[in-house]
Amino acid sequence: MRQTDGSLIDGLLSLGMSGRANLKARSAMFASWAASLLVAIAAGWMAYAVVPTNVDVAWLMVAGDRLLDGARLHVDVVEINPPFSVWLYMPFVLAERATGLPAEFWLSVGLPTMALLSVSICMRMLARCEPANRDSAWMAPAVLAALLCIFIADFGQREQFATVALMPWLALLAARDGSENFEAGTRFERVVAGLGAALFVIVKPPLSLPALALPALALCVRRRSLHPVFTSETMLGAATTLAYLIWLATFHKSFFVDLVPLLSDLYLPARKPVLDMLLSLPVIIFAMLAAATLLVSRPEGLGRFPGVILLAAVGYVPAFVLMGKGWTYQALPFLLLGMVAFLLQLGQRKTATTPLALGGLVTGTAIIALLVWTNEPSAQAVRRTELENVAARVIRVVEHPTVATIATRLQAAHPLTRMVNGDYRSRYPGLWMVENAAKLISARGADVQQAARLRILQADFISRAVEDIERARPDIIFDAGTKDWPGQAVVRSYPAIQGLLGEYRTLYRGSEVTVLVRSDLMSGLTQVGSP
Structure with missing residues (x-):
C-alpha cells in the first residue's frame, strides 16, 4: 500500500513539476510573440510616420497607379525591371483606392504582417523537428527586428520582401534535413514555402537562383541524394517561376524588344569592377557576420537552420557582385540572412562559452550594433x-x-x-x-x-x-x-x-x-x- 501511495505521490509531484514547466514554456512563448508583435508594429510605425518612403518603392507605386489608370507597362510607363516589380506593390495601391488610406500605410502594415507570419511559420516547423529550435524561439523578436528595422531607409524594397518570403523555404529545408526520411512540414507550409521561393527568384531572375541552389546542393552532397532538389515546395516554386516567365515572354514582348537593348547599352556596362564589389562594405560586413556565426557555433557545431540560412546568404553574394552597383538595398538578402543566421545560432548555444565563441559573440554583436547606429532613423x-x-x-x-x-x-x-x-x-x-x-x-x-x-x-x-x-x-x-x-x-x-x-x-x-x-x-x- 505504501508503494502504491508513494507511486501516486511521485506521479502527482511529477505531474505538478511538468505542469509548471509547461506553464513556464507557454509563458515564455507568449512573451516572445508579444515582443515580436511589438517589433512589427514599431517597424510599421517608423516606416509610415518617421522616415520618408524609399525612392524606388515610391516610383513603383506611381507606376502601379498609372497602370490602373490605363497606361501600358514598358510603353507608357517604362520600368527597367520585368512587370513583377510593379505587381508587387499593386495590392497596396488597390487598397489605397478602396479605402482612401495611402498605399504607404498599407505597405507599413503589409510587410511587417508578412514578416511576422513568415517567422512564425519558420519557428513552428523547426520546433517540431529539433529541441534546439524550440529553445531558440525566444529569438523571434530579434530576428524580426533584423528583418524589418535595421535598414529602415530601405523599408519595402523588393529585396526585403524577397528575403522575408524565402525564410519558410529555408526553414522547411532545414526541417527536412532533421528527418531521416526527409519528410517535414504540413501541406500549407509546403505551399507557402514554394510560393515564397518563387517570389524570391522572380524578384531577381536568374541571379537569385544560387541562393536556393547552394543549400539544396550542399544537402544533396551530404545525404548522397537528389531529394533535397526535388521537394514538392521546390517543384511548386519552379512551376510558378516558369509560368511567370512564359507570361512575360507572351504578353510583355516590349520588355525584350525595347528594354533589353537599353539595359545592354546603358545599364549593364555601367558596373563597378568585380574586385571593387568584392571589397565593398556590404560584402565585408557579411563576411564578418558569417565568421562570427561560425565562431559562435563552436564547439557544438553549426545548427541546421543557421547553416542553411548562411549558405543561402553566401549564394546571393555573386548576384550583388555581378549587378555591380554597390547599392545597399541590393545587398539586403545576404545582409539580412547573415544577421538572422548569427542570431539563431546564438539562440541555440547550450554549452559554456569558449574563447572562440566569445570572440564570435563580440564580433557579431558589434557589427549589428554598428548597423543599428549607422542606420538609425533620425x-x-x-x-x-x-x-x-x-x-x-x-x-x-x-x-x-x-x-x-x-x-x-x-x-x-x-x-x-x-x-x-x-x-x-x-x-x-x-x-x-x-x-x-x-x-x-x-x-x-x-x-x-x-x-x-x-x-x-x-x-x-x-x-x-x-x-x-x-x-x-x-x-x-x-x-x-x-x-x-x-x-x-x-x-x-x-x-x-x-x-x-x-x-x-x-x-x-x-x-x-x-x-x-x-x-x-x-x-x-x-x-x-x-x-
Whole structure:
C-alpha cells in the first residue's frame, strides 16, 4: 500500500513539476510573440510616420497607379525591371483606392504582417523537428527586428520582401534535413514555402537562383541524394517561376524588344569592377557576420537552420557582385540572412562559452550594433520633414498637380509625387540613361566612336522627355538639386529643355531636388529656397 501511495505521490509531484514547466514554456512563448508583435508594429510605425518612403518603392507605386489608370507597362510607363516589380506593390495601391488610406500605410502594415507570419511559420516547423529550435524561439523578436528595422531607409524594397518570403523555404529545408526520411512540414507550409521561393527568384531572375541552389546542393552532397532538389515546395516554386516567365515572354514582348537593348547599352556596362564589389562594405560586413556565426557555433557545431540560412546568404553574394552597383538595398538578402543566421545560432548555444565563441559573440554583436547606429532613423526623419515642407508649398500653389521630371537621378521626385497626390506624366522614372551615358563617355575617354553613339542615345532620351512635357504641359517639373551630376548638365544644355524651362519658375531648390512650377500658377509667389 505504501508503494502504491508513494507511486501516486511521485506521479502527482511529477505531474505538478511538468505542469509548471509547461506553464513556464507557454509563458515564455507568449512573451516572445508579444515582443515580436511589438517589433512589427514599431517597424510599421517608423516606416509610415518617421522616415520618408524609399525612392524606388515610391516610383513603383506611381507606376502601379498609372497602370490602373490605363497606361501600358514598358510603353507608357517604362520600368527597367520585368512587370513583377510593379505587381508587387499593386495590392497596396488597390487598397489605397478602396479605402482612401495611402498605399504607404498599407505597405507599413503589409510587410511587417508578412514578416511576422513568415517567422512564425519558420519557428513552428523547426520546433517540431529539433529541441534546439524550440529553445531558440525566444529569438523571434530579434530576428524580426533584423528583418524589418535595421535598414529602415530601405523599408519595402523588393529585396526585403524577397528575403522575408524565402525564410519558410529555408526553414522547411532545414526541417527536412532533421528527418531521416526527409519528410517535414504540413501541406500549407509546403505551399507557402514554394510560393515564397518563387517570389524570391522572380524578384531577381536568374541571379537569385544560387541562393536556393547552394543549400539544396550542399544537402544533396551530404545525404548522397537528389531529394533535397526535388521537394514538392521546390517543384511548386519552379512551376510558378516558369509560368511567370512564359507570361512575360507572351504578353510583355516590349520588355525584350525595347528594354533589353537599353539595359545592354546603358545599364549593364555601367558596373563597378568585380574586385571593387568584392571589397565593398556590404560584402565585408557579411563576411564578418558569417565568421562570427561560425565562431559562435563552436564547439557544438553549426545548427541546421543557421547553416542553411548562411549558405543561402553566401549564394546571393555573386548576384550583388555581378549587378555591380554597390547599392545597399541590393545587398539586403545576404545582409539580412547573415544577421538572422548569427542570431539563431546564438539562440541555440547550450554549452559554456569558449574563447572562440566569445570572440564570435563580440564580433557579431558589434557589427549589428554598428548597423543599428549607422542606420538609425533620425537623419531620415529630418529628410522627411524637409519633404513634407516642400510638399506643403507645392499644394499651396496647386492641388493634385500633373508632374514630369528632367532629373537624371530618382532622388525625391517620386516620394514628393506621392505626397502631393500628383499625376505623373513622364514615361521614365528619371533620365538615368543620360547619366549612365555621361559616365561611360567619361570612363572610355578615347573611344570616339562609342562616345558619339552614347551622345546620340542621350539626345534621343532627352527628346523623349521633351515630348512628354510638351504633350502634358505639367504643373510641376522635378529637376536635380544642388548636387552636381554629369548627366544633369547635359540635360540642361539641351536647347529644347532650355526653351521649356522658360515657362517655369523655381519654387524650391535643395540638395536632392529642384521643384519648378509653371509660371501661370506662380502669380504672386516668390522663389523659395531651402525650408
